[in-house]
Amino acid sequence: MRIRVINPNTTAAMTALIEASAKLVAAPGTLVEGVNPTMGPASIESHYDEALAVPGLLAEIARGEAEGVEGYIIACFGDPGLDAARELARGPVIGIAEAAMQYASHLGRKFSVVTTLGRTAGRAWDLAERYGMERFCANVHACEIPVLELEDPKARKVIADACRDAVAADGSDAIVLGCAGMADLCEYLSDEVGVPVIDGVAAATLTVQSLVTMKLRKSGRGEFAAPLPKRYVGLLADFGIE
Numbered sequence: 001m002r003i004r005v006i007n008p009n010t011t012a013a014m015t016a017l018i019e020a021s022a023k024l025v026a027a028p029g030t031l032v033e034g035v036n037p038t039m040g041p042a043s044i045e046s047h048y049d050e051a052l053a054v055p056g057l058l059a060e061i062a063r064g065e066a067e068g069v070e071g072y073i074i075a076c077f078g079d080p081g082l083d084a085a086r087e088l089a090r091g092p093v094i095g096i097a098e099a100a101m102q103y104a105s106h107l108g109r110k111f112s113v114v115t116t117l118g119r120t121a122g123r124a125w126d127l128a129e130r131y132g133m134e135r136f137c138a139n140v141h142a143c144e145i146p147v148l149e150l151e152d153p154k155a156r157k158v159i160a161d162a163c164r165d166a167v168a169a170d171g172s173d174a175i176v177l178g179c180a181g182m183a184d185l186c187e188y189l190s191d192e193v194g195v196p197v198i199d200g201v202a203a204a205t206l207t208v209q210s211l212v213t214m215k216l217r218k219s220g221r222g223e224f225a226a227p228l229p230k231r232y233v234g235l236l237a238d239f240g241i242e
């Protein structure tokens with residue numbers, strides 16, 4: 001099968017680490033391709049960034065559809081553009097926050113989210129509510145490291161401390177990593193923190209792989225039917241749906 005992991009920001013180094021995380025759990029017969037848009041923000045840390053990332057994300061979904069891709073992961077913790085992507089794609093589209101929270105809910109009474117900037121915590125709560133995970137989500141904590149500074153070697157200790165503090169404060173049984181850019185730290189953090197640490201990239205990859213294995217596609221009727229044909233003008237002219 002052929003699945004695509006889309007990093008909705010435009011930082012190729014982050015796309016590479018995301019793809020590596022997805023490939024770690026993919027089955028031998030699963031081709032995993034990591035991609036990012038050629039237009040949009042270098043990182044997504046606000047509603048503004050998220051809004052400007054969605055057109056490029058959707059362009060990658062459209063390209064995947066033309067190339068026969070069977071399922072998609074939206075590798076950004078805000079799950080940006082998830083509903084629009086589900087209208088466009090024939091196969092399943094899974095967000096990393098959605099998958100990570102669901103996986104964490106299987107492992108204990110409650111989990112804590114550790115994300116980047118505090119300003120994104122509200123979005124994480126919105127998603128927990130949308131996915132029916134509020135009763136499992138003990139709290140959302142920020143390590144106050146900007147997304148593009150996660151690659152700093154000093155970041156991993158700050159994040160590990162934030163994870164330990166979250167478990168101690170919340171009494172939580174698991175940690176959900178609140179950024180795709182933390183994917184390569186998951187094993188280290190699991191060892192450091194002593195509770196299960198879930199990387200949403202891996203969780204979403206396995207969810208898409210399972211759905212495609214079961215030959216389950218998104219529903220083609222109702223809310224997630226294909227977008228209605230119409231003309232788009234200006235920068236979005238290429239988005240015209242015939």
Ligand SMILES: O=C(O)C[C@H]1NC(=O)NC1=O
Pocket residue numbers: 009042043044045075076077078115116117120147178179180181
């Ligand atoms: O919301 C965040 O801070 C994390 C989110 N931003 C990003 O560029 N990739 C992400 O996973």
